[in-house]
Structure formats: C-alpha cells, structure tokens
Amino acid sequence: MAETTKDELVQLIKRFGAFLTLKMSNLFPISLDTLDSRSVGALAGLAVAMFFTWRLLRSPSGTRRRQPKRQAPAPSSSGASSHSNAPIIPSGVSSSSEARAQNVIDEFFQPVKPTLAQIVRQKLSEGRKVTCRLLGVILEESSPEELQKQATVRSSVLEVLLEITKFCDLYLMERVLDDESESKVLLALEEAGVFTSGGLVKDKVLFCSTETGRSSFVRQLEPDWHIDTNPEIIFQLARFIKYQLHVSPIRSERAAGNVFNSPSLEQFFGCI
Template structure:
C-alpha cells in the first residue's frame, strides 16, 4: 500500500514539473506575473500533501491491543486467555462430587441438596421397610416383636426424599397383625405428617416375588432394598438401586451399596 502511494506521488510530481515548465515559459513570453502567485500556492499545497503522506503509518488497519491473560495468582479463574467465559471457583465447587464438604472454603450442602443430587432428581422411589427403615430385619422378627420400631436416624432422610420424590414403602409380612404394627410405628414416628407419604403408599405382600412385582409395576427411578437376591434380579429393570447391607457384595454397575440409608445421604 505504501509503495503504491509513493509511485502515484512521483507521477504527480512529474506532471506538476511539466505543467510548471509550460507556465514559466508562458510567463516569460507574456510577462504576466499573476501566474507566479498561482504556481507558488500550488507548490505549497504539494509540499504539505507530501509531508502528510510521509507521516501516515503504513497500512490502513489499526493495531489491535494485545489481550492480557488473567494473572495466575487470581484463584478461581481460568488461565487460558482464549476462554470466552471465566468460571469463578464457587461454580466449579458446585459441580464437584459430593463428599460432605468442599475445599477450599469448607462449603457444605444441606441434606435436601445431597438427597436430590444423590438420587439424580429421581421422581419416584420405592423402598423396603425391614432392615432399611425398621429395626427389625425379617418378617419372622417383626411377627415376634410386640411392636415395630422405626430407626430414628432415617426420619430426616425420609422427610427430604418425600419432598423431592414420590416415595412408596413395601414389605412382605406374615400376618395382618404385622401389617398393623408397621403402620402404627410409621404413624407414631410422624412419617405420615412430616412429609408427602400417605398410608396408601405403604404396600404389603406375602411373598418376596410379590414385593418384586410391586417394584416392576411402579417402575421407579430408584429402588432401595436389603435383599441381595431381589437387588440382583431387579438390576435389569430398574435404572438405579441402593443395596443396604453391612457386607460388601458385587452387583451390576447401576447398583450402589451402603451400610445404611442415612449413611448413603451422609452430610
């Protein structure tokens, strides 16, 4: 661009020289000195034009200021200068896996937030009673007991589950008396009044196959059980399962294990 401008200017000067030569000859022939002032003014204009061209920087584009990358000492922001959006460390912490607390800052989630994230916002949950919610572990133990006993440690977790999911409880019982013991224990524990659980969502059957049939018909997002055989058989049909047991056992990849319900949702 600069070389082309200089070439044009040289051609212009040559034309001006030829013009001046003609006019000077005419001045001497006619002795009309008005042409002298015209030529002088024209020469001044050419000089100023030449100086303006020389002081103009080469190229027509403006130089773009260099983009300064963020300082590496600023915590919580990306060090890549090409990032369009820089995420603060608080946003990065919320995407971390729940482990009870976050570092740095020791930011803790509430139990309700942990329940929602652990269940992946599952809208329907089925759960057996014996060994998970009740202290009794077998139908025979429930039948022999004077009354059923609800684990106090699971009450808060159950309350949070019913706030975010449609919860169904189920169990195999040996007689009607055992069924009444369970309903009375749940009612005394305040489970029917503190959350969204109602008595119609507590289901009873006389066989383990009947309980497994309940689960398949309800098609929950999560099923919680303590019977390893049922957990294994339902793994093909239920998206997520939680197996409650003190013993470590191998299940399908969609089955989680924990020693207790409250431990799985531990804050």
C-alpha cells in the same frame, strides 16, 4: 485526591470562620475599651479553641511524611550488599500479616456445606420416584417374624426419609405374615411422624406375603430408584430399574453398574 479534598474542606472552614466573625462584629459592636476581664477571657478561650480545631483539621493534609534521603552506597571491598541502607522490617511482623491475610482468603473461599436436601437430590440423580423395603432399612427389625412382635422405626434414618418424601414420590413395601404385623408397621410409622410431612400417606405403604410379590410391586411402579437388602431381588431388578441401592453391613461387589452399596440408607447420604 484525598489530600485535595481535605485542603478544600479546610479553606471552606476558614472562609466560614471569617464570615462568622464579620457578622458577629456587626451584631455586637464592641471595643477593647469596653471589655471587662471576663469578656476578654471568654474571647481568648474561643480563639484558642478555634485555633486547635483548625490545626486538628489541617494536620492530616498539611503534614507530609518526609522521605528519607537515599544515600549512595559506600564502596566496599568485601562485596557487601548494596541494599544495606534499606529499612529492615521484622520478619515476625511480615509473616503474621501474611498469615492473617491468608486466613481471610481461606475463609472467604471456603466451600459452602450443602444441605441435606441438596445431597438427597444429588445422590438420587434428580430421580422422582423411589421404592424402598422396610425391614433392615427403615425398621430396626430384619425379618417378618420379628414384625409379629413389634415394629420400630430407626431414629437415625428418619431425617433422611422425611427429606426423600419432600422431593420424591416414595413407596414403602414389605413382606408380612399377618394383618397384625401390618397394623404394627403402620402405627410405628405414624408415631414416628412419617405421615405428617404430607409426602407419604398410608396408601403408599404396600404389603405382600412373598419376596416375589415385592419384586412385582417394584416393576409395576417403575421407580427411578429401588432400595433393598435382598441381593437376589437387587440382581433380578437390575435390568429393569435405573438405579438401585443395596443396603448391607457387608460390602459386596456391585452386581451391575447401576447398583450401589451402603451399610445403611443414612450413610449413603452422608448423615453418619
């Protein structure tokens, strides 16, 4: 099909050249007797240019590779292979070509790395409401006594936390010893930019004076997920909450089939 198209193109060019020559002769009637040396040279140059242009267009379609004649295998008593006349292809060329082709295939079918938003949705099993304690999960501090001095948001958890607020209805909660501790926690969250995404507001940061009070918050909110560091609360809520994440540096046996373990919140989502 390709050769036929090229032949048709060459014939079209020939016809156009003949037509153009006829028109030029009609417009400029000249004879060889009236041509000077400069005119003859110009016409000769034009003829040579047209000839090589025609050969260039004709050569891909006009020339064909000659197939080597197959020779009958010479009889041999030594049992040599009958394919001795087959062309020999260097093994390096074949192997390198196959390797490049395989690399292209591997790159094409390489799985696309999921985004953090996709990971969060997958890990949370499309859960829409999440409750989470602050100490040891969101904050560097691990006890209410430390909150009386300072409150520091863990930088490594910030990206995951903000992604959860975009997808889920998130409530943060913690036991504190005084009002000053509450103010320190809210200020630390605000300076970290937790409230700027629009998914989390200060009214969804809850404080209580006992561990039992935090457990009561969770049961009243009825979340799809609860995240905590206290194994006792995890155990108490296992019957009431669909899923729970126990954040602890020490991996413990799962208290129930709906309880997961991770050293940190960000590690649970594969961010470390």
